[in-house]
Amino acid sequence: MKKKRIFEIIQIGRDTDILSRIFDFTIVTAISANLVLTIYSTFDSSIDYAGIIHTVEMATVILFTIEYGLRIWTANYLYPNTSKSRAIFKYAFSFTGLVDFLSFFPFYLPFFFPDGAVAFRIFRVVRILRLFRINQYYDSLNVITDVLKNKKQQLISSVFIIFVLMTAASLVMYNFEHAAQPDVFTNAFSGFWWAASSLLTVGYGDIYPITLAGKLFGIVITFLGVGMVAIPTGILSAGFVEQLTTVQEPNSIQYCPHCGKKLL
The missing domain is CATH 1.10.287.70 (Helix Hairpins)
Structure with missing residues (x-):
């Protein structure tokens, strides 16, 4: 599959682009499921389902990681008038790029720094940023962003x-x-x-x-x-x-x- 086609799929899909709409639905579903389980994990009864919660979280984090990698790979199509390295930099440090990055990165910290696993729990709060990613897939929510930018x-x-x-x-x-x-x-x-x-x-x-x-x-x-x-x-x-x-x-x-x- 061509690189440009990958870019079209991971962007907000048109009604006629079935693959892109399926991708959008998958990402929104993953975000919603992840946040529901995050909230449920604060209840005492969630201890009985800790294994399932961890598995679902790991699966969604891997999905977010793959998506972020694809967006980095196709960033030159998002910013066509800049060089490839400049396009990657602009995406990575944009608000959307930072939200995409923070939606999965804290999950990996305990693996690289096991001694600081307890301290890294505070970073789990950034998972709420995944809610902002849903904003990308609905035009009605994008109106709010446009108004804030214009005003x-x-x-x-x-x-x-x-x-x-x-x-x-x-x-x-x-x-x-x-x-x-x-x-x-x-x-x-x-x-x-x-x-x-x-x-x-x-x-x-x-x-x-x-x-x-x-x-x-x-x-x-x-x-x-x-x-x-x-x-x-x-x-x-x-x-x-x-x-x-x-x-x-x-x-x-x-x-x-x-x-x-x-x-x-």
């Missing part, structure tokens, strides 16, 4: 504004409350925790103002928090509308059969 600058700006406001609020609240609650508002970082929980409308209640000035300032920050959360929400909402309009618009445009001009 990246606006989102970064809004997060920066929130961070500046949180910093200012933490310093002000520290000055209001430190004298009255030296054990609670011990430093500016204590105020930062309060500002984060208040501005993000969580309000855990583990740290709160007791002075009159602190309470009045807390009311102001709570009102501002509602607005701060609404900023990125509005940006994402507008992005979804724009993305859906862009996707649907080409299908709704009609052209004159004689002159080829767009019809209103």
